[in-house]
Structure formats: structure tokens, C-alpha cells
Amino acid sequence: MPIYQAPLRDYQFILSELLNIYQQTDLRGFDEIDADLTDAILQGVADFTTDIMLPLNASGDLEGCKLVDGKVITPKGFKQAYKQYVEDGCATLTCDPEYGGQGLPEVIGTFATEMKTATNMAFAMYPGLTHGAYSAIHVHGSDELKQKYLAKLVSGEWTGTMNLTESHAGTDLALLRTKAVPAGDDLYAISGEKIFISSGDHDLAENIIHLVLARLPDAPEGVKGISLFAVPKFLVNADGSLGEANTLSATGLEHKMGIHGNSTCVMHFDSAIGELVGAPHQGLKAMFTMMNQARLGVGIQGLGVSDIAYQNALVYAKERIQGRALSGVKQPEQAADSLLVHGDVRRMLLSQKSFNEGTRALMQPTSIMA
Numbered sequence: 127m128p129i130y131q132a133p134l135r136d137y138q139f140i141l142s143e144l145l146n147i148y149q150q151t152d153l154r155g156f157d158e159i160d161a162d163l164t165d166a167i168l169q170g171v172a173d174f175t176t177d178i179m180l181p182l183n184a185s186g187d188l189e190g191c192k193l194v195d196g197k198v199i200t201p202k203g204f205k206q207a208y209k210q211y212v213e214d215g216c217a218t219l220t221c222d223p224e225y226g227g228q229g230l231p232e233v234i235g236t237f238a239t240e241m242k243t244a245t246n247m248a249f250a251m252y253p254g255l256t257h258g259a260y261s262a263i264h265v266h267g268s269d270e271l272k273q274k275y276l277a278k279l280v281s282g283e284w285t286g287t288m289n290l291t292e293s294h295a296g297t298d299l300a301l302l303r304t305k306a307v308p309a310g311d312d313l314y315a316i317s318g319e320k321i322f323i324s325s326g327d328h329d330l331a332e333n334i335i336h337l338v339l340a341r342l343p344d345a346p347e348g349v350k351g352i353s354l355f356a357v358p359k360f361l362v363n364a365d366g367s368l369g370e371a372n373t374l375s376a377t378g379l380e381h382k383m384g385i386h387g388n389s390t391c392v393m394h395f396d397s398a399i400g401e402l403v404g405a406p407h408q409g410l411k412a413m414f415t416m417m418n419q420a421r422l423g424v425g426i427q428g429l430g431v432s433d434i435a436y437q438n439a440l441v442y443a444k445e446r447i448q449g450r451a452l453s454g455v456k457q458p459e460q461a462a463d464s465l466l467v468h469g470d471v472r473r474m475l476l477s478q479k480s481f482n483e484g485t486r487a488l489m490q491p492t493s494i495m496a
């Protein structure tokens with residue numbers, strides 16, 4: 127199995143030396159943290175990702191998700207791991223305390239995302255999409271919508287998705303055809319098909335809140351006629367309990383290299399009941415709160431995967447013996463020296479290390495602004 131050492135020393139260097147965050151007491155979320163607290167939180171995430179998520183990465187990818195009778199079953203171990211993830215409060219780190227979050231600065235969330243994506247990107251995408259849905263509703267949703275959904279999304283008891291793409295509408299969302307028809311009581315009936323929906327269906331959580339882009343009947347042409355809707359897998363009763371199943375389902379699973387443990391679904395909406403997020407025809411703007419987070423998240427995914435690749439390349443270069451160093455024998459007790467003695471191997475490893483450390487440092491100011 128690959129090894130992983132969470133770069134905790136690097137994190138503390140960035141927090142205290144580069145960003146000097148312990149002195150930024152005038153910023154929201156920064157006034158109550160110190161090095162002991164961030165150490166404890168990051169160590170907790172490091173333990174969870176290394177002990178629980180990493181062992182499920184290869185097995186999850188080999189087994190993959192399965193679509194059985196319209197329901198997605200995640201690979202062995204994912205359900206138990208996700209339960210522990212929620213119980214440990216991992217989902218709540220940077221979320222609004224009003225809805226049960228810990229209110230920590232976004233930099234802590236960025237480090238947590240790096241550790242999660244390094245050890246198991248497929249698993250990390252379930253809470254990743256949820257956090258994006260939380261943010262879009264938090265920024266654009268009505269008070270009623272926030273009360274209905276945010277606490278459960280913050281805790282991770284419910285998860286979220288992002289439904290933009292249709293088979294004929296990828297980059298160009300002006301082409302999308304999914305319809306939303308008023309159904310009374312501020313509700314809408316959503317009909318259409320979305321593809322490539324990450325975490326579209328699964329067995330990790332009791333409800334899934336789909337954020338769906340669709341057109342109202344009077345919508346102008348193009349991207350100015352797109353609205354955003356919150357469409358739950360199970361309808362939510364006035365007292366917060368779960369009601370009947372909504373008329374939506376996963377009808378297919380895509381296969382994406384290296385992340386078969388994440389369910390990438392074709393989603394079919396058949397007059398499914400949803401509520402507006404934000405104003406009519408302003409849906410793309412609201413969805414971009416989620417999209418922009420997803421873009422930053424994809425950058426962090428690249429760093430996470432690059433760092434675990436570097437760490438394992440380094441272990442291999444130390445263990446594998448081939449040839450002798452040009453400057454003379456370095457390990458006479460062995461039949462050959464380790465790969466690490468060769469200049470070009472060192473150059474490649476140091477390039478990886480410097481790209482990773484530079485990227486990690488560059489990402490943090492971005493996350494302070496997010």
C-alpha cells in the first residue's frame with residue numbers, strides 16, 4: 127500500500143510564518159485560534175485520512191460503485207468510513223457556527239481537502255460536493271431554505287450535488303434544456319436529464335440535495351434564462367423529517383479513471399419537486415458560488431495527488447538499488463547504490479517537491495480570499 131505522511135510541518139510553517147494568521151485577530155474566524163488548536167485539528171484530519179481513507183483508496187477504485195435497482199452502492203468500507211467522518215465532525219470545520227459549523231478559517235479547510243484528496247479522492251468528492259452545495263445555499267438561499275437544509279449539509283448527514291451538465295450542454299450552458307414548471311406554493315416541477323453528476327446517488331447519507339440548473343417557462347434565451355433549484359432526493363417535511371421519495375433517479379454510472387469509488391451519475395428528473403435558490407433567471411450566478419469552489423477544489427486535488435505521488439517516489443528511490451553513484455560507491459554494504467544517489471533522479475524528486483511546496487503556499491492566500 128502507498129504511504130502517506132500529512133505535511134503538518136509545512137502547514138504550520140505556512141500558517142505562522144507565511145500568513146502570520148495567529149496575528150490576524152481582526153479577521154472573522156481567526157480571533158480564537160492558536161497553533162495548539164490548529165495542530166490538534168490538522169493532526170485529527172491527518173489521522174483520519176491516513177488510517178481510514180487511504181486503505182480504502184485502491185480497493186474502492188477496484189470495486190467501484192454499482193447501480194442496483196436504481197440505487198448506487200458505494201465500495202466496501204465507504205459507508206462505515208463516512209459515518210465516522212460525520213461523527214468526528216470532519217465535515218463542519220469551516221462552516222457557519224449558526225448551522226453547526228466550527229467557523230474555522232478557510233485555510234484549515236484547504237489543508238484538510240489536500241489530505242483528503244491525497245489519500246482518497248473518490249471518497250473526498252462526496253463531502254467536497256456537499257460543501258459546495260452548502261456554500262451556494264448559504265450565500266443565495268432564502269432563510270427558509272437555509273433552515274431546511276444547512277444544518278444537515280454542515281454535519282454531513284445529508285450530502286449535496288451540482289447538476290449543470292447535459293449530454294448536449296457541457297461548457298456551453300446556454301444550451302441546457304432541463305425545465306422547471308411552477309407547481310404552486312413556491313414549488314417547481316423539474317424535468318430533464320443531467321450527466322456526469324459527481325456523487326449523484328449513493329448509500330452514505332439519508333438524503334441528497336441536488337442543486338439543479340433549469341429553465342422557467344418565461345425564461346430568456348441563453349445563460350440569462352437559467353435558474354437554480356434545490357431538489358432533494360427525499361422531500362423534507364415541515365418538522366425536518368424525511369417524507370416521500372422525490373421523482374428523480376440515477377439511471378447510469380460513468381467510469382472515470384482513478385475515481386471509480388465516486389458515483390458519477392446520469393440523473394433523471396421527472397417532475398421532481400424543487401425550490402428556487404436565489405432569484406429567477408439568476409441561477410448561473412448562484413451556481414458559480416459552488417462552481418468556483420469546485421475549481422479551487424480541483425486545484426487542491428492536483429496538489430494532493432502530486433504530493434502522495436512524490437512521497438511514494440521518494441520511498442521507492444531510497445529502497446530500490448541500481449548502479450553506482452558517479453561520484454563513487456555510496457553504499458558499499460550493498461551490491462548497488464539506491465536510485466537516490468543518481469543526480470537526475472534527485473533532480474526529478476526535487477522538482478516534484480518544490481512544485482508541491484510552492485503550490486501549497488500559493489493556494490493559501492487564495493483560500494483566505496474565498
Ligand SMILES: Cc1cc2nc3c(=O)[nH]c(=O)nc-3n(C[C@H](O)[C@H](O)[C@H](O)COP(=O)(O)OP(=O)(O)OC[C@H]3O[C@@H](n4cnc5c(N)ncnc54)[C@H](O)[C@@H]3O)c2cc1C
Nearest residue numbers: 287288289290291295296297298320321322323324325382
Ligand atoms: C471528474 C469530473 C466530474 C464532473 N462532475 C460534474 C458534476 O458534478 N456536475 C456537472 O454538472 N458536471 C460535472 N462534470 C462535467 C463537466 O462539468 C463537463 O465535462 C464540462 O462542463 C465540459 O463539458 P464537456 O465535457 O461536454 O466538454 P465540451 O464542452 O464539449 O468541450 C470540449 C473541449 O472544448 C473546449 N471548449 C469548449 N468551448 C470552448 C470555447 N468557447 N473556447 C475554447 N475552448 C472551448 C473545452 O475546454 C474542452 O477542452 C464533471 C466532469 C468531470 C471530468
